[in-house]
Amino acid sequence: MKIKADTGVCVGAGMCAxxxxxxxxxxxxxxxxxxxxxxxxxxxxxxxRRAVQLCPSGALSIEE
Structure with a gap:
Protein backbone atom coordinates (compact mmCIF):
# COMPACT_ATOMS: atom_id res chain seq x y z
CA MET A 1 0.00 0.00 0.00
CA LYS A 2 1.26 3.46 -0.91
CA ILE A 3 -0.49 6.66 0.16
CA LYS A 4 -0.99 9.50 -2.29
CA ALA A 5 -1.97 13.00 -1.14
CA ASP A 6 -3.05 15.87 -3.38
CA THR A 7 -2.22 18.98 -1.37
CA GLY A 8 -3.89 21.14 -4.01
CA VAL A 9 -7.23 19.51 -3.16
CA CYS A 10 -6.71 19.28 0.62
CA VAL A 11 -8.86 21.68 2.67
CA GLY A 12 -6.96 21.16 5.93
CA ALA A 13 -9.78 19.47 7.86
CA GLY A 14 -7.24 17.32 9.70
CA MET A 15 -9.30 14.13 9.85
CA CYS A 16 -6.32 12.14 8.58
CA ALA A 17 -3.97 13.47 11.26
CA ARG A 49 -8.10 3.20 4.87
CA ARG A 50 -10.45 4.80 7.39
CA ALA A 51 -8.54 8.10 7.18
CA VAL A 52 -8.82 8.04 3.38
CA GLN A 53 -12.58 7.47 3.67
CA LEU A 54 -12.98 10.30 6.18
CA CYS A 55 -11.14 12.89 4.05
CA PRO A 56 -13.83 15.44 3.16
CA SER A 57 -12.00 16.76 0.09
CA GLY A 58 -10.91 13.43 -1.39
CA ALA A 59 -7.28 14.52 -1.27
CA LEU A 60 -6.08 11.09 -0.12
CA SER A 61 -5.88 7.87 -2.07
CA ILE A 62 -4.22 4.48 -1.78
CA GLU A 63 -2.21 2.82 -4.49
CA GLU A 64 -2.06 -0.96 -4.14
Whole structure:
Protein backbone atom coordinates (compact mmCIF):
# COMPACT_ATOMS: atom_id res chain seq x y z
CA MET A 1 0.00 0.00 0.00
CA LYS A 2 1.26 3.46 -0.91
CA ILE A 3 -0.49 6.66 0.16
CA LYS A 4 -0.99 9.50 -2.29
CA ALA A 5 -1.97 13.00 -1.14
CA ASP A 6 -3.05 15.87 -3.38
CA THR A 7 -2.22 18.98 -1.37
CA GLY A 8 -3.89 21.14 -4.01
CA VAL A 9 -7.23 19.51 -3.16
CA CYS A 10 -6.71 19.28 0.62
CA VAL A 11 -8.86 21.68 2.67
CA GLY A 12 -6.96 21.16 5.93
CA ALA A 13 -9.78 19.47 7.86
CA GLY A 14 -7.24 17.32 9.70
CA MET A 15 -9.30 14.13 9.85
CA CYS A 16 -6.32 12.14 8.58
CA ALA A 17 -3.97 13.47 11.26
CA UNK A 18 -6.56 12.82 13.96
CA UNK A 19 -7.21 9.28 12.71
CA UNK A 20 -3.60 8.12 12.16
CA UNK A 21 -1.13 10.65 13.60
CA UNK A 22 1.74 8.21 13.01
CA UNK A 23 1.13 8.45 9.25
CA UNK A 24 -0.39 11.92 8.67
CA UNK A 25 0.27 15.43 9.91
CA UNK A 26 -0.68 18.94 8.82
CA UNK A 27 1.66 21.62 7.52
CA UNK A 28 2.27 24.61 9.78
CA UNK A 29 1.74 27.02 6.89
CA UNK A 30 -1.76 26.21 5.66
CA UNK A 31 -2.84 23.04 7.45
CA UNK A 32 -2.69 20.84 4.37
CA UNK A 33 -1.87 17.17 4.69
CA UNK A 34 1.69 15.97 5.18
CA UNK A 35 2.27 12.25 4.69
CA UNK A 36 4.83 11.15 7.29
CA UNK A 37 4.90 7.52 6.16
CA UNK A 38 3.83 7.03 2.52
CA UNK A 39 4.29 3.26 2.78
CA UNK A 40 2.92 2.36 6.23
CA UNK A 41 3.14 -1.13 7.72
CA UNK A 42 0.28 -3.60 7.32
CA UNK A 43 -0.61 -3.11 10.99
CA UNK A 44 -1.86 0.40 10.15
CA UNK A 45 -3.74 -0.54 6.98
CA UNK A 46 -7.25 -0.43 8.45
CA UNK A 47 -6.65 2.94 10.11
CA UNK A 48 -5.15 4.42 6.94
CA ARG A 49 -8.10 3.20 4.87
CA ARG A 50 -10.45 4.80 7.39
CA ALA A 51 -8.54 8.10 7.18
CA VAL A 52 -8.82 8.04 3.38
CA GLN A 53 -12.58 7.47 3.67
CA LEU A 54 -12.98 10.30 6.18
CA CYS A 55 -11.14 12.89 4.05
CA PRO A 56 -13.83 15.44 3.16
CA SER A 57 -12.00 16.76 0.09
CA GLY A 58 -10.91 13.43 -1.39
CA ALA A 59 -7.28 14.52 -1.27
CA LEU A 60 -6.08 11.09 -0.12
CA SER A 61 -5.88 7.87 -2.07
CA ILE A 62 -4.22 4.48 -1.78
CA GLU A 63 -2.21 2.82 -4.49
CA GLU A 64 -2.06 -0.96 -4.14
Missing amino acids: LTVPEVFDQSDDDGTVVVLDPDPPASREAAV
